[in-house]
Amino acid sequence: xxxxxxxxxxxxxxxxxxxxxxxxxxxxxxxxxxxxxxxxxxxxxxxxxxxxxxxxxxxxxxxxxxxxxxxxxxxxxxxxxxxxxxxxxxxxxxxxxxxxxxxxxxxxxxxxxxxxxxxxxxxx
Numbered sequence: 001x002x003x004x005x006x007x008x009x010x011x012x013x014x015x016x017x018x019x020x021x022x023x024x025x026x027x028x029x030x031x032x033x034x035x036x037x038x039x040x041x042x043x044x045x046x047x048x049x050x051x052x053x054x055x056x057x058x059x060x061x062x063x064x065x066x067x068x069x070x071x072x073x074x075x076x077x078x079x080x081x082x083x084x085x086x087x088x089x090x091x092x093x094x095x096x097x098x099x100x101x102x103x104x105x106x107x108x109x110x111x112x113x114x115x116x117x118x119x120x121x122x123x124x
Contacts, residue, residue, distance in 0.1 A: 002026040002098050002113050009094060009118030012086055016122070020081040022096030022115060030054075030074040033104040035111060036081050038092035038120075048094070050104025051079060059104060064090075086122045093117040 008020040022034060035050035049060045049070040058070050067086075072079040079096060095118075097111035105111070 002029060002032060004096050004098060004113055004115035006094065006096055006115045006118040009120045011121045011123065014086060014088055014122055014124050016086050017082070017084045018086065018120060020083065020094055020096075020118060020120075022079040022081075024077045024079075024098065026077070029077040029098075031100060032098040032113075033101050034072065034079045035097050035099070035104050035106070035108075036070065036079075036094060037097060037108055038090075038094045039117075040092040043092075045095075045108050046092070047106040047108070049081060050106065052104060053102050057103065059106070061106070083120070086120075088122045088124045090120060091122050092120060094120050 003025040005023045033053050036048040039045045051058050051070045055072045069082040096115045098113040099111045
């Protein structure tokens with residue numbers, strides 16, 4: 001089992017940057033692929049990015065491609081989401097999730113473990 005805690009959210013102006021962190025407990029974090037998802041008020045949860053357990057494969061939603069970068073440091077049990085050129089439409093609660101598989105997925109229901117989320121607000 002793994003527990004996830006997100007941090008790094010906040011208020012930023014359009015065009016700015018934030019780096020989110022997803023810290024995991026447990027010795028076997030390197031066995032889990034991790035995904036980032038977001039949910040804005042009144043909208044469904046949306047896939048953002050995922051990374052394989054080794055970190056060698058990453059995948060992004062079209063809406064964030066070229067602006068966001070996912071990475072991981074298995075020695076620190078942490079996955080990061082670097083968000084650049086932020087737009088007001090990026091405003092949402094961002095959550096990380098883990099699945100006990102080598103590869104990530106864009107489907108939320110394929111993740112067994114979730115963090116509590118961190119708020120990102122981008123002002124225009």
